[in-house]
Amino acid sequence: MNILIRIYAIFSKELIQLKRDRMMFGMVVVIPLIQLMLFGFAINTNVRHIPVGVVDYSQTGLSRVLIQTISATQVVKFTEQYTTVQQAEAAIASAQIRAVLVIPKDVSQRVVRHRSIGSGSPASSDEETSRPIAQWVVDGSDTMISAAVKSLRNMPLAELLSKPVNRSTPTFEVTLLYNPEQRTAVNVVPGLVAIILTMTMIMFTSAAIVRESERGNLEMLITTPVRPLELMIGKIIPYIFIGALQVVIILGLGKAVFNVPINGSLWQLAAATLLFITASLSLGLVISTIASNQLQAMQMTLFVLLPSILLSGFMFPYEGMPEVAQYIAEALPATHFMRLIRGVVLRDVQIIHMTFDVYWLILFTFAGLTVASLRFKKSLD
Amino acid sequence: MSQYVINASNLSRNFGDLKAIQNLDLKVEKGRIYGFLGPNGCGKTTAIRLLTGLLKPSSGAVQVLGFNLPEEAEKLRLLIGYMTQKFSLYADLTVKENLRFIAKIYCLSRRSQEKRIDELLHTYGLQQQKNQLAGSMSGGQKQRLGLSAAVLHKPELLFLDEPTSAVDPENRRDFWEQLFDLSEQGTSILVSTHYMDEAERCHKLAILENGIKRADGTPEELMQQMGAHVVEVSSLNLRQLKRQLVNLPDVITASQLGARLRVLVKKSIPDPLAFLSSQSGIEIEDTLSLVRPSLEDVFVTCTGAGRQ
Numbered sequence: 001m002n003i004l005i006r007i008y009a010i011f012s013k014e015l016i017q018l019k020r021d022r023m024m025f026g027m028v029v030v031i032p033l034i035q036l037m038l039f040g041f042a043i044n045t046n047v048r049h050i051p052v053g054v055v056d057y058s059q060t061g062l063s064r065v066l067i068q069t070i071s072a073t074q075v076v077k078f079t080e081q082y083t084t085v086q087q088a089e090a091a092i093a094s095a096q097i098r099a100v101l102v103i104p105k106d107v108s109q110r111v112v113r114h115r116s117i118g119s120g121s122p123a124s125s126d127e128e129t130s131r132p133i134a135q136w137v138v139d140g141s142d143t144m145i146s147a148a149v150k151s152l153r154n155m156p157l158a159e160l161l162s163k164p165v166n167r168s169t170p171t172f173e174v175t176l177l178y179n180p181e182q183r184t185a186v187n188v189v190p191g192l193v194a195i196i197l198t199m200t201m202i203m204f205t206s207a208a209i210v211r212e213s214e215r216g217n218l219e220m221l222i223t224t225p226v227r228p229l230e231l232m233i234g235k236i237i238p239y240i241f242i243g244a245l246q247v248v249i250i251l252g253l254g255k256a257v258f259n260v261p262i263n264g265s266l267w268q269l270a271a272a273t274l275l276f277i278t279a280s281l282s283l284g285l286v287i288s289t290i291a292s293n294q295l296q297a298m299q300m301t302l303f304v305l306l307p308s309i310l311l312s313g314f315m316f317p318y319e320g321m322p323e324v325a326q327y328i329a330e331a332l333p334a335t336h337f338m339r340l341i342r343g344v345v346l347r348d349v350q351i352i353h354m355t356f357d358v359y360w361l362i363l364f365t366f367a368g369l370t371v372a373s374l375r376f377k378k379s380l381d
Numbered sequence: 382m383s384q385y386v387i388n389a390s391n392l393s394r395n396f397g398d399l400k401a402i403q404n405l406d407l408k409v410e411k412g413r414i415y416g417f418l419g420p421n422g423c424g425k426t427t428a429i430r431l432l433t434g435l436l437k438p439s440s441g442a443v444q445v446l447g448f449n450l451p452e453e454a455e456k457l458r459l460l461i462g463y464m465t466q467k468f469s470l471y472a473d474l475t476v477k478e479n480l481r482f483i484a485k486i487y488c489l490s491r492r493s494q495e496k497r498i499d500e501l502l503h504t505y506g507l508q509q510q511k512n513q514l515a516g517s518m519s520g521g522q523k524q525r526l527g528l529s530a531a532v533l534h535k536p537e538l539l540f541l542d543e544p545t546s547a548v549d550p551e552n553r554r555d556f557w558e559q560l561f562d563l564s565e566q567g568t569s570i571l572v573s574t575h576y577m578d579e580a581e582r583c584h585k586l587a588i589l590e591n592g593i594k595r596a597d598g599t600p601e602e603l604m605q606q607m608g609a610h611v612v613e614v615s616s617l618n619l620r621q622l623k624r625q626l627v628n629l630p631d632v633i634t635a636s637q638l639g640a641r642l643r644v645l646v647k648k649s650i651p652d653p654l655a656f657l658s659s660q661s662g663i664e665i666e667d668t669l670s671l672v673r674p675s676l677e678d679v680f681v682t683c684t685g686a687g688r689q
Contacts, residue, residue, distance in 0.1 A: 002488045009485030013474065020473050220469035220530075222435060224486045225458045 006226050010234025014208070018238055024204075032196050032246045033253070039192055040258050043315075044184045047148040053080035053097040055088050058107045066103065066111075066134070066157075073155060075148055085137070092139050099138040099149050107133055114157065133157075178263075178346045186261075189254035190345040191314040194276065194337045196250060197243055198308045199301070201277055204239050205284030206297035214293050228376040232369075236281045243277040244270075251345070264344035272344055272351050275361040276337035282368025283333065289375035308334035336360050385444075386411050386538050386569040387432055392441035394431055394592075401427040402592045405441070409571060409585075414564050416583030417573035418680060424592040425573035426466065429540050432571070433463055446538055459487070462536035466543045468523045472516025476507055476526055479515055480533060487534040501529040505559070521552035528556070532563065539563065541572040545579065557582055577676045588683045595683035603679045609633055609645040610653040611674045616642065616667040625662045634681055645678055 018024060056063050067078055080097055082088040088100035104110070110133040140146045179186045209232070212218045221231060247269075254260040262269070283304065291297040309315060311325055312334040321329060329335045336357035343349035351358055387409035394402040402424050409415045417425045430436040432445055434454025443450040448457045470479045480501060484494040502508045505525040510518055515526060524544060531539060541560075545553045557579070564570055572583065580586050580600065587597035596603055616622055619642050623635045626644055633645040646653040654669050663669070 005488045006486055009482055012485075013471070013478070013482045016478055017471065017473050215472065216465065216467045216469045217471060218469075219465045219467070220463075223433060223458065223461070223463035223465075224483070225455070225488075226486055 002225075003227075003230055006230045007234040007237075010226070010231055011237050014235055014238050028200065028242050028246065029249065031200060032192075032249045035196055036189070036192055036250050036253055037257075039188055040185050040254065043188050045144065046182060046184060047144055048074050049077045050075065050098050050145055050148060051079045051096070052076040052149075053082055053088050053091055053100045054078050054103065055082045055085055055100060056103045057105045058103050060108060062108050062111060063103045066107070067101070069157070070101070070152065070155070073152065075152060089137065092137070095139075098142075098145050099136055102135045102137060104134065110134075111157065183258075185254070185258040186346065187342070188314075189250065189258055189260040190341045191312075191338055192254075193247055193250050193273075193341055194312060194334045195305075195309055195314055196246060197273075197276060197337075198280055198334045199305050200246060201239060201243050201280035202284040202287065202304060203298060203301040204242065205236050205281045206287035206291060206301060207294045208235055208239070209285065209288035210291050210294050210297045229369075229373050232285055232372060232376070236285070239281060240274070240277050243280075244273065247273050260345070262345050263348040265348075268344045268349075268351050269341070272337065272340040275351075275358060275365075276333060276340070279333040279337075279361045279364045279368065282365045282372060285372035286368050286375070289372050304332070308332050311335065312338045314338060330360075333361055333364050384410055387415075387443070387445050387571065389432065389443040390441060392428075392431060392443055393439050394427055394436060395439045400592050402431060402438075405592075405594055407432075407587065407594070407597075409569060411569050412564060412567050413584040414560060414570045414572060414582070416580045416586035417571070417589055418575065418577075418580040418586050418676075419573075419589035420575060420684070423589045425589060426542055427592070428589065429463075429542050429571065429573060433457070433461060433540055459534065460537050462531035462534070462539045464527045464531040464539070464541045464544055466546065468515075468527060468547075470515050470523075470526060470530055473514060475512050475514055476502070476518075477511045479526065480530060483530045483533050489534070497533060501533060505529045520547040521549065524548050524552065524556065528559065532568070537568065539568055539570045541570065543573055543575070545574065545576065553579070577680065580680075581676050588680055590684040596679070600676055604674045604676065607674050607679050607682050608648045609674070609678065609682045610648065610650070611672050611678050612644045612646060612653050612657055613638075613670050613672050614642045614644060614657065614663065614667060615640060616663065618662075622662050626657075626660065629660070631656070636681075643672075643678070645682060 054067060056067075070076060071078055076099065078101075080088075080091060082091065082100065085100070085102055088097075088102075091097050092100060110131055113131075114133055136149055136152070138146050138149045176182065212221065212231075212235075251260075251262060251269075255262060284301075287297055287300045287304075291300055307328060311321065311329040312318075312332055313329070314334070318326065318329060318335065339357050340351055340354055340361075343354055344351060385408045387407055389405055389407040392402060392405040392407070393400070405428060407428075417428060419425050427436065431438050432443060432450070434445070434450045434457055437451045445457055446460050448454075450457070471482070474482065477498065480498045481494065484498060489497060502511055505528060507522065507525055507529065510522055515523065518526070524547065528541075528544070531541075545556055548556065553576075560570055560572070572579075574580055583600065585597065585599050586603070588595045588603075596606075598606070614622070619637050619640070623637060623642055626632050626635045626642075631647045631650050633647060635642055635644045637643075644657065646656060650656045654671060657663060657669055
């Protein structure tokens, strides 16, 4: 009973302090708002309007229609014209354009004989007819850009000669579940919940506890009957609510602005979020027992935040990482929450079916709390 | 329970190679104000932390209010109050919110909370500041708030770590009046200070230096048992005379007070006046007189801190 009273005492004191700290209060709301708008609009893996140039050796009506047809796909945007390939490559080197389309002199013949247009389907061994109609020279250093240009390799040319397309049956039929329109925001917005919570939860808790010792309050607290665990629990409860508020802001705005559906049940969402918030808070507590001032706490938060952004699967698929990086990613709570929240929000999964991630977050929380309370006791002596 | 609220024997605490407290024996009687007098860094704060169970001793035994430390430190917490050297309540809470927080920490019931807080605000003259943020108050007000927080749960034993270091003389006097009130009500108090006038107000005191207790007793006892004579010399050329006298092996120290020089001469000299008169540099027209020792003299003699 007394334990609860003391936890409540710490909790209500923390609430009053939070209420007075306008800056903090602003950050709770403004950080998710700004980041959601910024990343929701800015991060887009569907590359569009890549600036490219053209070297047109044929200078015919057909070549000009070809350029227009390619422009119509909106993947690239022709901004420059060059007379030689050398000039164009220099322009790529100086980053004026990302790729150049080289149209050969005999483009008309190549088009007529091309298998995607020609009346019959010529044998693939036929050197004469299987030649491509033009060449892309691409700055291949950015894989995302080159992939986008590569996607143009098999673009249909039917409109070019107003002839019916010589369709070939694809080897595989692909059905896209959950995000059939392939909008990046659908994947980014739930992921942002994980990133923003990682940042604010770890930073706020670690700073909040370090502040007690930085301002000398801890010296007074340790002479009272308050136990370390009570202090920690009382201090982090307000931040659980703050984290929940941030999730509501991000997912609510994600739905309103980016039309990201919330397919799963809110209970599942709440459970997954609570698991992650407690895991992040316990990590924040551990940091608070190591850091001796708020600046150090901030730096350590960044140390966790950056891998969380890059390795958790928020920006790059987990599957693409080498094994070592995958182990590191598995250690981060953000990776597990990323899977859980995308599962709940996009795929209406029951988190109980993602046992590994759920157990891992629970384990992380308890490990964090244990380490923190052990270390906290020691820091007095 | 014994008559002693604090009973420590052979208490030591090291921080690495630094011996912060060495073989401290301490007995504090119930209802008394006991003082720790010593320069900065002499181990006063460490001693208090050992006696409150915040630090574990490297060796030695402590009993506080009948509890063995550090094993029973948790039980002791409810019975002691501790006012830290630095203001350690929340600057961004009001006076009332701070006191309410402490009251909740000690699990006072809601009704007794409000009653006790009103009582404290009245006793320590903080009624007008009750809704003011603690951080915006003056040094004296902060100190009164610190004291009221420390005594909120009516502790039997109160530890005060340099409570008056940031306070003007008038506030200091009022503060000591309040300490005597508490003492009268039966609270035992242990206070550390580096002010001589404050030490003199204590019922009993211990002089600490480099973690070692040099002397203890009532202020009067200490002054009587002091191992030196105090001679005041009025002379013209005091600075030069001082430089000359401190070189003598039988002179402990000499310090100037305006137009007089206060010289501490070792007890082993039977007639200090004659001894000094015979020194060159003292003229016939100079007046020498044996005076009553002050606590500062005791302190200087005990600590041998002839820091010139």
